[in-house]
Amino acid sequence: MTDTPLPTVLVVAVALIDVDGRVxxxxxxxxxxxxxxxxxxxxxxxxxxxxxxxxxxxxxxxxGIEVSESCLAPFVFASHAYDSFHLLMPLYLCRRWDGVVAAREHDALAWVKPDKLSAYPMPPADEPLVAWLRDLL
Known part of the structure; x- marks a missing residue:
């Protein structure tokens, strides 16, 4: 940790949950x-x-999906200090959307049961959110 304050970056994320309880x-x-x-x-x-x-x-x-604001449920948030900024990331839950999920900007997508999420390497800010999802789902 440095003595110089780090800029805070606000990022939002979602746990899309399908009918089988996968994220x-x-x-x-x-x-x-x-x-x-x-x-x-x-x-x-x-x-x-x-x-x-x-x-x-x-x-x-x-x-490539459409989500209405009423389908976004605030769930938990992550607060993590990276080397050059501090990340504040609320995680929302969403079980309803329109359209077919497609990877437009990512290398791959995966639908994963919450108890299997820890098998996927994640950024440090995302890791603590896995336990919350596992407990909820």
Whole structure:
């Protein structure tokens, strides 16, 4: 930890849950930081944007699905200090969406039972969220 305050970056993420109780995770593409690690879909909140609106936008861009705000349930959040910034990431739950999930920006997608999520390497900020999902589902 440095004495200089780190900028806080607000990122939103979602645990999409299918009818079989599996959670969608996405593999970070080559060329991006933390490439090859698995994460919950989502992205950065733009200045002036509400977290729910950012998540709806990101899901449209990344997965090609439409989600209504009423289907996003705030669940838990991660707070993690990386070397150059501090990440604050609320995780929402979503069980309803329109469209077919497709990997538009990720190397791969996987539908995984919560008790198997720990087998997928994740960024440090995502890892603590797995236990919460395992306990819930």
């Amino acid at each position: 969608l995770i996405a593999k970070r593409p080559q060329g991006k930081s933390l490439a090859g690690l698995w994460e919950f879909p989502g992205g950065k909140v733009e200045p002036g944007e509400r977290p729910e609106a950012a998540l709806i936008r990101e899901l449209r861009e990344e997965l």
